[in-house]
Amino acid sequence: MNRISLTTPLTSDVVEKLRIGQQVSLNGIIYTGRDAAHKRLIELIEQGKELPFELKGQVIYYVGPSPARPGRVIGAAGPTTSGRMDRYTPKLYALGLKATIGKGRRAPEVIDAIRQYKGVYLAAVGGAAALIARSVKSAEVIAFPELGPEAVYRLVVEDFPAIVVNDTLGGDLYDESIKAYSAIL
Amino acid sequence: MLEGFRKAYREEISQNGKEIIQQLIMNAEIAREERIPICQDTGFTVVFVELGQDVRIVGGDFYEAINEGVRRGYKEGYLRKSIVSHPLERKNTGDNTPAVIHTKIVPGDNLRLIVAPKGGGSENMSALKMLKPSEGVEGVKKFVVDVVKNAGPNPCPPVIVGVGIGGTFEKAAQLSKEALLRRLGEKSKYPDIARLEDELFDEINRLGIGPQGLGGKTTALAVHIEIYAAHIASLPVAVNINCHAARHKEAVL
Numbered sequence: 001m002n003r004i005s006l007t008t009p010l011t012s013d014v015v016e017k018l019r020i021g022q023q024v025s026l027n028g029i030i031y032t033g034r035d036a037a038h039k040r041l042i043e044l045i046e047q048g049k050e051l052p053f054e055l056k057g058q059v060i061y062y063v064g065p066s067p068a069r070p071g072r073v074i075g076a077a078g079p080t081t082s083g084r085m086d087r088y089t090p091k092l093y094a095l096g097l098k099a100t101i102g103k104g105r106r107a108p109e110v111i112d113a114i115r116q117y118k119g120v121y122l123a124a125v126g127g128a129a130a131l132i133a134r135s136v137k138s139a140e141v142i143a144f145p146e147l148g149p150e151a152v153y154r155l156v157v158e159d160f161p162a163i164v165v166n167d168t169l170g171g172d173l174y175d176e177s178i179k180a181y182s183a184i185l
Numbered sequence: 186m187l188e189g190f191r192k193a194y195r196e197e198i199s200q201n202g203k204e205i206i207q208q209l210i211m212n213a214e215i216a217r218e219e220r221i222p223i224c225q226d227t228g229f230t231v232v233f234v235e236l237g238q239d240v241r242i243v244g245g246d247f248y249e250a251i252n253e254g255v256r257r258g259y260k261e262g263y264l265r266k267s268i269v270s271h272p273l274e275r276k277n278t279g280d281n282t283p284a285v286i287h288t289k290i291v292p293g294d295n296l297r298l299i300v301a302p303k304g305g306g307s308e309n310m311s312a313l314k315m316l317k318p319s320e321g322v323e324g325v326k327k328f329v330v331d332v333v334k335n336a337g338p339n340p341c342p343p344v345i346v347g348v349g350i351g352g353t354f355e356k357a358a359q360l361s362k363e364a365l366l367r368r369l370g371e372k373s374k375y376p377d378i379a380r381l382e383d384e385l386f387d388e389i390n391r392l393g394i395g396p397q398g399l400g401g402k403t404t405a406l407a408v409h410i411e412i413y414a415a416h417i418a419s420l421p422v423a424v425n426i427n428c429h430a431a432r433h434k435e436a437v438l
Binding site: 075 | 199201205208209211212220221223225227263265267277279306309337339391392393398429
């Protein structure tokens with residue numbers, strides 16, 4: 001299968017060419033963040049404080065990994081449901097975030113922000129957490145260690161597999177796929 | 186589960202869907218080899234206890250013993266600690282306790298423990314409705330299909346759909362969770378309910394959601410229904426969704 005290789009940080013030029021349904025493989029640094037970390041990030045932004053990482057061009061992966069066994073980089077590391085982050089996401093795209101990775105639908109506000117700020121939303125396979133962990137080459141907690149699995153990790157990934165669900169044209173892969181298959185089943 | 190995946194792989198018509206199922210099979214193999222969880226969400230530990238009425242537990246607090254087991258199991262197994270102590274303050278307890286424990290007194294002198302860790306993503310897509318008795322079986326079917334349809338890609342399809350019909354508000358919810366404990370695809374012992382399971386299975390798999398919501402035939406791997414007596418005024422229906430990472434372990438002491 002043909003995967004489009006993407007290297008982080010991402011630029012608008014690269015992101016704008018992506019279309020729903022395309023398979024991509026990510027390389028480079030990505031950051032983890034889920035419910036509690038997002039709440040903290042938004043609080044920092046509202047207080048005008050510095051974030052633990054620069055958002056511009058970056059990718060946030062919605063994941064709370066399981067602990068690594070000794071000698072391993074990470075435990076299981078599959079995507080969590082993205083919709084829980086919807087409240088916080090438009091703001092992050094507005095500040096230069098380029099991509100989010102998770103699973104499941106996004107709110108209309110997020111889909112709008114992706115179009116407006118030239119971002120992308122990618123889905124990874126939910127529950128393929130052992131398989132995905134193989135593409136994580138290093139993992140380091142860089143913020144909020146007290147949140148346990150919800151801490152922000154800096155991950156270095158190689159050939160991290162994902163699929164484009166929402167693109168800069170406002171397309172939605174879930175809507176289109178489900179519509180197509182419900183019509184023929 | 187692997188058997189369920191292989192069957193789904195053969196029957197899936199969507200190319201994306203087939204590939205996802207293939208990845209889930211590979212994932213299970215890697216997880217076994219490397220001894221890491223198939224999914225990072227190793228769940229809220231739900232424990233069903235069947236306590237024989239002739240058993241007497243001595244020497245300590247039984248529920249604390251279960252929680253100690255959870256504490257050790259999640260530490261030694263490198264499982265994720267996913268529980269916050271207060272639903273609003275949301276501070277992680279750090280050891281995945283407390284468990285949710287359901288206890289039933291049964292005849293005999295055995296103590297049976299069924300541990301069924303439950304992931305949050307699919308739990309969040311579950312729902313309960315108090316139908317009017319006049320809505321009947323059609324109302325039940327519509328509600329169950331709507332819950333799965335609205336859940337769409339979120340609960341990591343292919344899913345297992347647990348349905349509880351009857352009882353009171355909380356009884357229906359518990360039945361729907363117990364329905365998930367059944368071996369994949371095992372039918373209800375009541376012929377009419379087994380038929381309803383088949384009808385719902387077919388209808389859900391015509392929704393087109395498919396693996397991960399990317400389109401296809403395999404939206405549900407099974408529909409399991411448990412029933413109970415109902416009040417003359419009520420027809421409660423609960424739908425508890427489980428992702429494809431359905432993990433149970435049983436021990437008899």
